[in-house]
Amino acid sequence: SQQGEEDPQALSIQEGENATMNCSYKTSINNLQWYRQNSGRGLVHLILIRSNEREKHSGRLRVTLDTSKKSSSLLITASRAADTASYFCATVSGNTPLVFGKGTRLSVIA
Amino acid sequence: NAGVTQTPKFRVLKTGQSMTLLCAQDMNHEYMYWYRQDPGMGLRLIHYSVGEGTTAKGEVPDGYNVSRLKKQNFLLGLESAAPSQTSVYFCASSSLTDTQYFGPGTRLTVL
Numbered sequence: 001s002q003q004g005e006e007d008p009q010a011l012s013i014q015e016g017e018n019a020t021m022n023c024s025y026k027t028s029i030n031n032l033q034w035y036r037q038n039s040g041r042g043l044v045h046l047i048l049i050r051s052n053e054r055e056k057h058s059g060r061l062r063v064t065l066d067t068s069k070k071s072s073s074l075l076i077t078a079s080r081a082a083d084t085a086s087y088f089c090a091t092v093s094g095n096t097p098l099v100f101g102k103g104t105r106l107s108v109i110a
Numbered sequence: 111n112a113g114v115t116q117t118p119k120f121r122v123l124k125t126g127q128s129m130t131l132l133c134a135q136d137m138n139h140e141y142m143y144w145y146r147q148d149p150g151m152g153l154r155l156i157h158y159s160v161g162e163g164t165t166a167k168g169e170v171p172d173g174y175n176v177s178r179l180k181k182q183n184f185l186l187g188l189e190s191a192a193p194s195q196t197s198v199y200f201c202a203s204s205s206l207t208d209t210q211y212f213g214p215g216t217r218l219t220v221l
Contacts, residue, residue, distance in 0.1 A: 033209065042114075042200055042212035043153070088152055090210075097143060097168070098210060100152040 004089040004101035012107040019076040021104040023089030030092045034074050037086045081110045116213035123191045123220045131186040133201030141204045142184035146197040191220045
């Protein structure tokens, strides 16, 4: 079974707008990670947030984590056409490997 | 520094044929993983390894075998391919359970 569930499944926005994707999970975690996948390519790591952190930033990316609600959000500010991709959250619990959600497909229209 | 490489990039098999996918990493990572990705789905873990000579089952291990004879290599074998194994296969490696680094994928079609 998949731990993380992203919402929405698909998102279409205009260039320059902000994009927000959410991830919910079921059990306690050590960390939560966000990855990007361009069509036909391997996944690329974006950001890792540990269970004792509430917010992290990396360039135009902002990730929040609410362990009480078992949820995380990824915000991409001032989106660009090059941000068009699928975005996955993945969780680590104990010593088990990453468990990925099904992803959010983001389309940024120029 | 090539990161994670996968061989081959594409392959077409007939039902019942066997093949081996090779994954290599040059980052001295302890952990290596094999995933499959089907259309509209996330990644599902097939098998993984936490060190040379060790392997463990993931979420969807049936029909696959793996070996980790060298730290830098992780092989995925299909002994008797089935159409249900048509998928894109990704290998990844990591240091412990932190950031995973992915290969470019192998697109496998089983006819």
